[in-house]
Amino acid sequence: xxxxxxxxxxxxxxxxxxxxxxxxxxxxxxxxxxxxxxxxxxxxxxxxxxxxxxxxxxxxxxxxxxxxxxxxxxxxxxxxxxxxxxxxxxxxxxxxxxxxxxxxxxxxxxxxxxxxxxxxxxxxxxxxxxxxxxxxxxxxxxxxxxxxxxxxxxxxxxxxxxxxxxxxxxxxxxxxxxxxxxxxxxxxxxxxxxxxxxxxxxxxxxxxxxxxxxxxxxxxxxxxxxxxxxxxxxxxxxxxxxxxxxxxxxxxxxxxxxxxxxxxxxxxxxxxxxxxxxxxxxxxxxxxxxxxxxxxxxxxxxxxxxxxxxxxxxxxxxxxxxxxxxxxxxxxxxxxxxxxxxxxxxxxxxxxxxxxxxxxxxxxxxxxxxxxxxxxxxxxxxxxxxxxxxxxxxxxxxxxxxxxxxxxxxxxxxxxxxxxxxxxxxxxxxxxxxxxxxxxxxxxxxxxxxxxxx
Numbered sequence: 012x013x014x015x016x017x018x019x020x021x022x023x024x025x026x027x028x029x030x031x032x033x034x035x036x037x038x039x040x041x042x043x044x045x046x047x048x049x050x051x052x053x054x055x056x057x058x059x060x061x062x063x064x065x066x067x068x069x070x071x072x073x074x075x076x077x078x079x080x081x082x083x084x085x086x087x088x089x090x091x092x093x094x095x096x097x098x099x100x101x102x103x104x105x106x107x108x109x110x111x112x113x114x115x116x117x118x119x120x121x122x123x124x125x126x127x128x129x130x131x132x133x134x135x136x137x138x139x140x141x142x143x144x145x146x147x148x149x150x151x152x153x154x155x156x157x158x159x160x161x162x163x164x165x166x167x168x169x170x171x172x173x174x175x176x177x178x179x180x181x182x183x184x185x186x187x188x189x190x191x192x193x194x195x196x197x198x199x200x201x202x203x204x205x206x207x208x209x210x211x212x213x214x215x216x217x218x219x220x221x222x223x224x225x226x227x228x229x230x231x232x233x234x235x236x237x238x239x240x241x242x243x244x245x246x247x248x249x250x251x252x253x254x255x256x257x258x259x260x261x262x263x264x265x266x267x268x269x270x271x272x273x274x275x276x277x278x279x280x281x282x283x284x285x286x287x288x289x290x291x292x293x294x295x296x297x298x299x300x301x302x303x304x305x306x307x308x309x310x311x312x313x314x315x316x317x318x319x320x321x322x323x324x325x326x327x328x329x330x331x332x333x334x335x336x337x338x339x340x341x342x343x344x345x346x347x348x349x350x351x352x353x354x355x356x357x358x359x360x361x362x363x364x365x366x367x368x369x370x371x372x373x374x375x376x377x378x379x380x381x382x383x384x385x386x387x388x389x390x391x392x393x394x395x396x397x398x399x400x401x402x403x404x405x406x407x408x409x410x411x412x413x414x415x416x417x418x419x420x421x422x423x424x425x426x427x428x429x430x431x432x433x434x435x436x437x438x439x440x441x442x443x444x445x446x447x448x449x450x451x452x453x454x455x456x457x458x459x460x461x462x463x464x465x
Contacts, residue, residue, distance in 0.1 A: 065175055067111045072171035074108035078132065079164035083454055085136060085157050087430070087438045089402035090449045091143030097452075098136035105129045132160060154404075231270050234379040238291030246274040246287035253294045253324070253373065254283055261285070271295060271376065288379065294324065297373050303339035304366035310334075310341070316368040317343040317361040326359060326375070335461035339365050342372070347382060353413040356381035356422060385414070387424055388445065397426045397442040400449050405430035405438055415441055415451060425450055439464065 081100045088094050109129050139149060139157070243264070251258040261276040267286055273295060277284035285297035308316075314331060321329055329345040330353060336342075340362055347357035358381075362372030394410055401407055405428075413427040425441040432438055437455035442448070453464040 068171050068175045070111040071108050072168050072175060074104045074111065075164045075168035075171065077104045078108070079161045079168060080454060082132075082136075082157055082161035082164060083436075084452045085139070086154060086161075087402050087405055087432060087440070088449065088452045089143075089400060089404075091140050093449050093452060094136070094140035094143050098140050101132055101136050105132055230380050232288075232376075232379045233381060233383040234293060235271065235288050235290035238288075238293075240289050241287075241292035243274055245292055246289070247276060249287050249292055249294055250274075250276040250285035250297070253285055253297050254299070256283070271379065293375065293379055294373065295376050295379055299369070299371040301364075301369075301371065303364040303371070306339050306365035308365050308368055310336070312368065313341040313363045313365050314343060316363045316370065317341070317345075320361055320370045320373070321345065321359065324373075326378070329359060333462050333464060335463055336365070337460070340371060341365055341461075347378070349385060349414075351412060352387075352424070353411060353427065354381075354385070355413060356416050381416075385422075391424075391444045392447045394426055397444065397447045398428065400442050400447050401428055401430060401440050405432055405440065408437075412444065413441065417450070423450060429455075 078101060081097050081104065085094060085097050088097060112129070136157075139153060142149065247258050247261060247264075250261055254261075256278075260278050261283075262279055263277040263281075263284075265275045267273045267275050271288060272290070273286050273288040275284060275286045282300045283298065286295045287293065288295055314334065318329075318331070321327070326345075328348045330348045332344045332346050332353070332355070334341055334343045342360060342362045345359045345361065347354040356377065358377030360372070360374040360377075361370060363369070364371050398407060398410070407428050407430050409429045411427050413425050414422050415425055417423050424444045426444055428440045428442065430438045430440055437457065439451075439453040439455055440449065441451040441453075443450050456463045
């Protein structure tokens, strides 16, 4: 009996140990799962913080790019009115930059002087515009200050883009970048930049889209408002023609609302899609998502493919204005030519694959919104009279007539002067053809990848 009892006790002990092990294992597993979840949550939180920091750096870099461009435009604007408009642009970009800067650990990043720069640049520019409005001229020192501020903006932007690229590429975390940057001398505003007394308590707000950026989708398209409505089958045929594929391949169909209502067609894979307006059956937009291979054709051939495609669609009398090459594709901007006048609001974009010349994209929404028969007043100021309003710091290379959009959504006929600055930079100056008022100044970017305006 004693041995039997001992055996039972031993049996109970083994069961107890098994239960204890099972419970312990379950507890360890639960703790491990909880720890894993906490680690994942912490990692997610850290990634979120890093992403927010990276986004703020990117936004700040974008704003510094814009500040540099606007400051350079001020070098070539001869009137106080345009200078004042540019000063408002600077205020807006500086405010955006300061908002981005506020989301960063500024003390660790060593950007205190950047904050000072962003606070001063708008006041300085507005003071110069008021000086011109009063009939005074800017001194060489003031022009020098603008040039140096522009250089500082670009230098700061380059530094921020470098940081953003390293963080986004995983070369370093944002925390590492902070510690790295504390060992460096922070950027400083160019010598000679001075504070201006006072300020502006009531910050001026202005919705300004620029001379060649239009709010396409907010306007009633002139090309479609009186056009007849087409059937879905007709629209499908137009889409298949534009994409050069069989209509049966465009099996996905949806309706597009808004002021440019239409049909949207795409294939099952979502690799291609095309929108056709209900009024008039115009192709407003299409995109082929395939990646371009190694470039096998040159710029001239790509431009020819783009021109031929417009002829194929029946879009005639179009001039090549600007183009850009990225990732093996060329995007070409065309504007309507009205008997020698460039009509910049009537914009069409064509994207060409530089591996074989395929048309990968087409955007005629600007053209559909703005194109119409225009009438011009006969009484114009002379091209020589208008030329007198071009800044003496520029050398005029050529001139032409052009229609540009205004800030208020209207249009104005101008003389477009292509100029060269002392630095070699090309500048476009637009002088009102009726009253010789300076309307706009643009910078021309020319390099191996294209010709663009900023």
